Amino acid sequence: QVTLKESGPGMLQPSKTLSLTCSFSGFSLSTSGMVVSWIRQPSGKSLEWLAAIDWDGDKYYNPSLKSRLTVSKDTSNTQVFLKITSVDIADTATYYCARRGANWAPFDYWGQGVMVTVSS
């Protein structure tokens, strides 16, 4: 059974760094082709793909946010992390991690999401 679960600080102040963790089970990120992505959704709005890391450690970023994003994974291939620097109110959103079997594939499993509020 594939499951993913996001965790994060809940709330943080503008200009701080947001650190998110995606913990998953039921699949291995070391499997050829496997990718874990981060996607966010402001309340009442659509979805925005942010970043991804694949089975080989290659990283992919949305150019609109690339300078602020860092995606990484742990050596046991059971967690993926996302850091967003210099957050502001516009980064308030629900953040999802999702799995896909290849960079062209659909997101077939999603975490439940973690809500992050940026507020002073």
Place this chain on the structure above:
Amino acid sequence: DIVLTQSPALAVSLGQRATISCKTNQNVDYYGNSYMHWYQQKPGQQPKLLIYLASNLASGIPARFSGRGSGTDFTLTIDPVEADDTATYYCQQSRNLPNTFGAGTKLELK
């Protein structure tokens, strides 16, 4: 970035057909595949994959859902619509990075 355009809302009666469209500003076909996928999202829940590569039904999804299209024009059809289908539906392209999503179509019952 590839832009996906969806109508914001659609109202249909129970048992009728709902057709949701998604148009892209660039061709999302490549080597015989259309890199377009559809998701359903209910309030407070994560998106759920319905259709992949334009016309393939995802695992566990009822056959009332179907998808078609190629190039820049795609549709998701629900026939017949059931009460549980009230949700927002998103299209997503994986032809290019960054992957992009449509703004979503909210399906309501008349």
